[in-house]
Amino acid sequence: MTELKGALIGCGFFAINQMHAWNDVRGAGIVAICDRDPERLKIVGDQFGIDRRYGDAEALFADGGFDFVDIATTVQSHRFLVELAAANKVPAICQKPFAKTLSDAKAMVEACRNASIPLMVHENFRWQTPIQAVRKALDADAIGTPFWGRFSFRSAYDVFSGQPYLGEGERFIIEDLGIHTLDIARYILGDVRSLTARTKRVNPAIKGEDVATILLDHENGATSVVDVSYATRLSREPFPETLIELDGSEGTIRLTQGYGLEITNAKGTTTTDVSPKLLSWASRPWHNIQESVYAIQQHWVDQLERGAEHSTSGADNLKTFALVEAAYDSAARGQTIDVGAML
Ligand code: NAD
Ligand code: 89Y
Numbered sequence: 001m002t003e004l005k006g007a008l009i010g011c012g013f014f015a016i017n018q019m020h021a022w023n024d025v026r027g028a029g030i031v032a033i034c035d036r037d038p039e040r041l042k043i044v045g046d047q048f049g050i051d052r053r054y055g056d057a058e059a060l061f062a063d064g065g066f067d068f069v070d071i072a073t074t075v076q077s078h079r080f081l082v083e084l085a086a087a088n089k090v091p092a093i094c095q096k097p098f099a100k101t102l103s104d105a106k107a108m109v110e111a112c113r114n115a116s117i118p119l120m121v122h123e124n125f126r127w128q129t130p131i132q133a134v135r136k137a138l139d140a141d142a143i144g145t146p147f148w149g150r151f152s153f154r155s156a157y158d159v160f161s162g163q164p165y166l167g168e169g170e171r172f173i174i175e176d177l178g179i180h181t182l183d184i185a186r187y188i189l190g191d192v193r194s195l196t197a198r199t200k201r202v203n204p205a206i207k208g209e210d211v212a213t214i215l216l217d218h219e220n221g222a223t224s225v226v227d228v229s230y231a232t233r234l235s236r237e238p239f240p241e242t243l244i245e246l247d248g249s250e251g252t253i254r255l256t257q258g259y260g261l262e263i264t265n266a267k268g269t270t271t272t273d274v275s276p277k278l279l280s281w282a283s284r285p286w287h288n289i290q291e292s293v294y295a296i297q298q299h300w301v302d303q304l305e306r307g308a309e310h311s312t313s314g315a316d317n318l319k320t321f322a323l324v325e326a327a328y329d330s331a332a333r334g335q336t337i338d339v340g341a342m343l
Helices: 017-026 036-047 058-061 075-087 102-114 131-137 173-189 287-306 315-332
Strands: 004-009 028-034 052-054 066-069 090-097 119-122 147-152 192-200 211-218 223-229 243-248 249-254 260-265 268-275
Touching: 004 017, 017 028, 017 036, 017 287, 028 036, 028 058, 028 287, 036 052, 052 058, 052 315, 058 075, 058 268, 066 192, 066 287, 075 090, 075 102, 102 119, 102 315, 119 287, 119 315, 131 173, 131 249, 131 260, 131 287, 147 173, 173 192, 173 211, 173 223, 173 243, 173 315, 192 315, 211 315
Parallel strands: 004 028, 004 066, 028 052, 066 090, 090 119, 147 223
Antiparallel strands: 147 243, 192 211, 211 223, 243 249, 249 260, 260 268
16 A cells, blocks of 8 residues: 655644654654744654654645645644645644634534545544443443443543643633543434533633533433543542443443443443553553554544545534533533534
8 A cells, every 4th residue: 555645733742642653553654744833843853753844834735745634733723724734635634622613613624525635633532442442342232222321531630731721721621621521422322412511610720611510412312421520639540541331221331440341231240451552652641542543543544545434524523522612601601502503
């Protein structure tokens, strides 16, 4: 297979994982990088041996010579960069959060559709090994039809030292982390009809909310709770594990802290270790996320090769992004939000 050539824009904190993962992905490699910060450009260029370096995305596209672009900047630049990729007819991956608003996100999907280019959102949490194991158990009919779920991420891990901007925005945990948890809820229990949310800020040193509790009514009749917190001090820090509880007509699934998958049904209870691999460049506790970065980037290449839609395409991600906006709206107004009406 011909190796696809990629360009990466945004050489910050998280892009290091993406660059390592591109080294491992079969069928693609990064040939050019771009960052408006010369220091970041040098660090990443030197570390990964990339000679083609740009301080400006328009100059990068003007030179061309790549088959896709991987946008790893923070949200402020996503719309501009995705539309630039569309204008140049270059397939694009865009980091989460996809956009600042749902109307921006819709415009970005539309721009790529009009340009006939694939667009995938780097929504990697559903690609984590333990989440995939839950999906497989449901697909194998281990618990019949699920009617209730809980998707929980509670931690006191210091995310602000690596990502200081997370403490500075009006919005924090739903937009940054809850977006993943909401996506997992959709991936496991299906699309959402309506949503009710409550938020809180506990940490006085940050601007946005660091606790959210969200009740989801899924289209198939299931009910779930998504609860996320960065203000929860526990005896064993679970970062970055999403814990899952599912009750079904024929049994239950529990994804427990330490990556245990417990399935109970008429046959009894089985417990399996569904720990992520520690890739050669990964480090604990981030290895769960790091392995999913590799998995989603390999999926990007595999689907391009097949000419097939990506699991977290821009169009798919609109349905996750709508949940983020609905959650803020619900918390602000104290009302249940009709999610279908937003799409
Ligand atoms: P960062 O601030 O460390 O890095 C962003 C980089 O992009 C900076 O070096 C900045 O100079 C550069 N940049 C910004 N706008 C640019 C532009 N228009 N042109 C060129 N360069 C530009 O941020 P980060 O922590 O690496 O986060 C980046 C994105 O990754 C965020 O959207 C964040 O939410 C996401 N993220 C995702 C995960 C995940 O698991 N999917 C984990 C962490 C962060
Ligand atoms: O930015 C966030 C993400 O996407 O995963 C974890 C994180 O780095 C901090 O909440």
